[in-house]
Amino acid sequence: MLGSDALSFSLDKDTLSAGGSTSATTTLKNLADTDLTNVQFTLTADSDQIQINSPDQTSFDSLAPGESQSVMWEVTTSEDITGGKYNLNTQVTYVQDGNKNQLQESTSLGVAAPLTIPYGLDSGGEDHDGRVSIGDITFDKLPNPSVTQTGEHSVSSFVDSNNDIGGTENDLLYKTEHYGTDIGYDIIVPNSTYDVTLHFAELWWGVEGRGGTDTGKESRVFDIVIQGETVLSNFDIYAEVGSLTATTKTIQDVKVTDEVLSISSTTQVDNTKVSGIEIRPAGDSGGGGTIDPSTTIQLDAFIDGWAGTAPNGISDQTNPTLTLQEGSEYTVEWTNADGAPHDFALQDADGNNLDKTPIVSEEGTTTSLTFTVTAEMVEYVCTVHPNSMVADIEVV
Numbered sequence: 001m002l003g004s005d006a007l008s009f010s011l012d013k014d015t016l017s018a019g020g021s022t023s024a025t026t027t028l029k030n031l032a033d034t035d036l037t038n039v040q041f042t043l044t045a046d047s048d049q050i051q052i053n054s055p056d057q058t059s060f061d062s063l064a065p066g067e068s069q070s071v072m073w074e075v076t077t078s079e080d081i082t083g084g085k086y087n088l089n090t091q092v093t094y095v096q097d098g099n100k101n102q103l104q105e106s107t108s109l110g111v112a113a114p115l116t117i118p119y120g121l122d123s124g125g126e127d128h129d130g131r132v133s134i135g136d137i138t139f140d141k142l143p144n145p146s147v148t149q150t151g152e153h154s155v156s157s158f159v160d161s162n163n164d165i166g167g168t169e170n171d172l173l174y175k176t177e178h179y180g181t182d183i184g185y186d187i188i189v190p191n192s193t194y195d196v197t198l199h200f201a202e203l204w205w206g207v208e209g210r211g212g213t214d215t216g217k218e219s220r221v222f223d224i225v226i227q228g229e230t231v232l233s234n235f236d237i238y239a240e241v242g243s244l245t246a247t248t249k250t251i252q253d254v255k256v257t258d259e260v261l262s263i264s265s266t267t268q269v270d271n272t273k274v275s276g277i278e279i280r281p282a283g284d285s286g287g288g289g290t291i292d293p294s295t296t297i298q299l300d301a302f303i304d305g306w307a308g309t310a311p312n313g314i315s316d317q318t319n320p321t322l323t324l325q326e327g328s329e330y331t332v333e334w335t336n337a338d339g340a341p342h343d344f345a346l347q348d349a350d351g352n353n354l355d356k357t358p359i360v361s362e363e364g365t366t367t368s369l370t371f372t373v374t375a376e377m378v379e380y381v382c383t384v385h386p387n388s389m390v391a392d393i394e395v396v
């Protein structure tokens, strides 16, 4: 039986765009001292969006000792293929001394094409083995041929169990980062309008044993530019939430017309840093995704159910699920929309009120409740109409 060194496989190009093609070559050398017979070459891909043809013959009656045989393949991606990495697997079967054997080799083909939305990138995630999921997104890690880094990126890892990240249950997303001067990303996405959420945590300044506890504010300041527009100006993570604490910024209604979502930065002090990037369809940033704590949640109270008003992700939904960050403070403003008596209560799994507003019966009155999210919060309810005015709280 032949060893794996008898088979080689190569691609002319290891990255393609949608509708692109490359040639691939499989070569078998008979390193044994007897003939190989009934030699058959195949090449397959793990996606039917990749077409494979061979203009060559792919079966051979025999291959004598010391002889080589190559087969060339044409590999073409479909026009509507999704960006990412795909596997190509080449296989050769043959008969030697009456026994059927096979050899195989795989390689990955990168496809720089629009990514499937929603999409999340764990910046620096290439430095840890875990996978972070928030809502319906499992965060990707680089390399991805559809994500091009601009500027000088470095990866910082901070996987230290003694340092929990506050304001999140997704510590792992925040324990690594991309940092550098004027870093950015060009991300290939379908032309559309998106909500882009950027995740940050200060891992250096103000941290004992790192940048030091006598440093913090104004130690790291940067601007973020998306599609050429400055969306965060003189952003100072430490000044906003301190160190080792997660914070997010959602930029709504980002338009992409040339299939490239471009994020860049201007560093004012030290380095720019990014922990993660979430890209969702516009209006979805509070629905499938976590609502930014700086966003006031607005609901209209009707006997039939709670009607979401803001943020966009819950607007026009009845009894919308609220996805909230544990440990963060949120404000809900609810308006009595029909003149029936209503209140707004946060309840645990046993139906106990964790916090609530008074009952208000006057139509048009707006009542607000500010609260800190805890893991026990599982639903919000009007205690007067608990069967129709009830919805889930998802704590992340």
Ligand SMILES: [Cu+2]
Pocket: 301, 302, 303, 340, 341, 342, 343, 382, 383, 384, 385, 389
């Ligand atoms: Cu009610």
